Amino acid sequence: MTDRSDRWGALLGRANRGEAVAYAAFLQDVTPVIRTIVRGRSSSEFENEDIVQEVLLAIHAKRHTWREGDPVAPWLYAIARYKTADAFRRRKGAVQVPIDDLAERLADEAPGDPTAARDLGRLLEGIDERSAGIVRAVGVEGESAGEVGARMGMSEGAVRVAYHRALTRLKKMAGSKE
């Protein structure tokens, strides 16, 4: 346990000084631990990996709050617990409709409505990479949600929902620019 915290400390210290290799090793090393923490709070496997990624992003954004010499493990667990609780709370507070019920209706979403906008490329830069990738694949390249899901490790329904949300955001952005 302490060994692990020491190893993480050494890696994160080097990472914060700009060593990308050490940082990648650190993130890879902690990911299974985060996965366990997320799984411990989750009642289904559904979206767990999304939350793991949210925790990784949080660790990334807040890695400067760890001071060299402090034990890494408690720091990491505190962030993971906070972010996991936060993620589950938000998902609970959000629309409670099971994605698969929604998927049938979302399929009607005409692809290419805001995607026809001339400055789609610019709009896509304004949303996160993952959503932009889904919009490109489904809306522009015309891949099916199932294909995209298989490639990205998401369920078909999750891809449709992500696509729908991304389109809503893009519409909003396109609207605010005009």
Add this chain to the structure above:
Amino acid sequence: MKTEDLIATLAAEPAPPPAASLERRAGLGAVAGLAVTVVLFLAVLGPRANLGAALSDPVVLAKTLMPLLLALFAGALALRSARPAVPSGVPGRIVWLVPAAVGALFFWALGATEAGQRLVAFLGHSTQVCIPAITVLSLPILAGLIHAMRGGAPVHPARSGALAGLAAAGMAAAIYSLFCTEDSPLFYAVWYSVAIGVATGIGAVAGRRFLRW
């Protein structure tokens, strides 16, 4: 995105700012807030007459020093709480000395004041100024602290906000005490504490709202 790809993307980003910047930001935030508070104080209230002479009495000096000490410890605690899993340490253990000392002052004054004068001293003549003034004076400092702490990672946002509120209220009470002519601990030990409590509550609410990440 696969988690592997995410890790690769994150690892490719430039290194973060150095770890000390949270303390620096908090210092700057507190000083900026303090400047607003001092201007507000000078514009609306201003120091009492013969301030220097009054402060030569240790009981009066305590009215300024106690909240100042509280602000110091609470500020240190707020900063610690903005880093995940950092224990409250020494400031967490000694911060209790301040309320203990204020309580002792109160009971000392209770004994030292004539029975007929106690209620008069306790009620004073300015609670309706004291409580809102300390609360309002604390707000700019609270804003500065909260703004700085958003650069940290408080895993208990309400608690961190409350600690920031406590620190801000301590500074505000110390400043307000330079105006206040109620010199009996029977007054200030109680009503300053009430005002500081209100400001701490505001801090908790603000923390819950603004310190989430």
